[in-house]
Amino acid sequence: MNPVTREQRDEAIAHFRYEGTLVKDCPYGSGHINDTFLLVFEIAEMGRIKVILQRMNSTAFPKPVEVMENITGVTSFLKKKIIENGGDPERETLNVIPAVDGKPYYIDSTGDYWRSYKFITDASTYDLVEKPEQFYESAVAFGNFQSLLSDYPAETLHETIEKFHDTRNRFALFKKAVEEDVMGRAASVEKEIRFVLEREEIANCFAEMLDRHELPLRVTHNDTKLNNVMLDDKTGKGICVIDLDTVMPGLAMNDFGDSIRFGASTALEDETDLTKVSCSMELFELYTKGFLKGCDGKLTAKEIELMPMGAKTMTFECGMRFLTDYLQGDKYFRIHREGHNLDRCRTQFKLVEDMEQKWYTMNEIVKKYSNN
Missing domain, CATH: 3.90.1200.10 (Aminoglycoside phosphotransferase (APH), C-terminal lobe)
Known part of the structure; x- marks a missing residue:
């Protein structure tokens, strides 16, 4: 896949249901498959919120719509279970942010698929076992x-x-x-x-x-x-x-x-x-x-x-x-x-x-x- 252009990223950002003013966006994480960006939005009285924006790799996943149908089905189910168990659905499963048209993905003008998740705060991933x-x-x-x-x-x-x-x-x-x-x-x-x-x-x-x-x-x-x-x-x-x-x-x-x-x-x-x-x-x-x-x-x-x-x-x-x-x-x-x-x-x-x-x-x- 070709590198993500600034124009592509701006187009994708404009087509998700984000709130507030974008104050930061930069590449994020160590993944080798999808292109991942961290976005930070300023919301008037609420401070800052972080979200993840990803361009999906259509070579690795040639059926992106089916991938997203699986993800939304599973995460919706998990959310209900987590709430039933008294957990926090904002932190204990992925939360998909819909595109402006309500779909769980956006197809940009070049045909690439994008998706977005709420950022899980105060938690980290590790590539190698440290302990x-x-x-x-x-x-x-x-x-x-x-x-x-x-x-x-x-x-x-x-x-x-x-x-x-x-x-x-x-x-x-x-x-x-x-x-x-x-x-x-x-x-x-x-x-x-x-x-x-x-x-x-x-x-x-x-x-x-x-x-x-x-x-x-x-x-x-x-x-x-x-x-x-x-x-x-x-x-x-x-x-x-x-x-x-x-x-x-x-x-x-x-x-x-x-x-x-x-x-x-x-x-x-x-x-x-x-x-x-x-x-x-x-x-x-x-x-x-x-x-x-x-x-x-x-x-x-x-x-x-x-x-x-x-x-x-x-x-x-x-x-x-x-x-x-x-x-x-x-x-x-x-x-x-x-x-x-x-x-x-x-x-x-x-x-x-x-x-x-x-x-x-x-x-x-x-x-x-x-x-x-």
């Missing part, structure tokens, strides 16, 4: 997200990214990439290819259970990283789950698993020294405890039992996607060096192996907190 309590609080927040939305009709949500966490389909795409071998790289990664092919049962596990209607479809976030939870500046508690672009029908175990894949790893996602890569059982236990506390009994016994499988599946899927992209010429994930996707794939596969070795421990930890 274990933050990881725990993010777990409680994502578990609470599951709990609050446990009776939302997930099947009514749009699948805005088709087959996003369909691991069986990802496996089929991987095999196709190996067969086509468009870059002539397959021979040099035979070990990694064999690693995937030997674990086809991981790819099929959840899909087959869904086929047999053994798992409930849930509202899932699908990007459960620490930086998608706002933590209160005073209490440190997780107060609001943000970045709802990937909210879709899915499996609770996958949301749990993706958090573990990223947050419980002892190394960066592209670490080249594989001796540094393992799944920390301390962090796994901390997150399990927080997630189940947040879920507040809303998951089925089968979903809880399969949480370790969620961690292994999401890690396996991610490694498989990195390897697929490497075989296809690094078209999807942005790389910063030769073989970057291969390094990423190897860290994920090392984590899968480590989980396999710690499988008994992981299951015992989940059992420990499943009855709390």
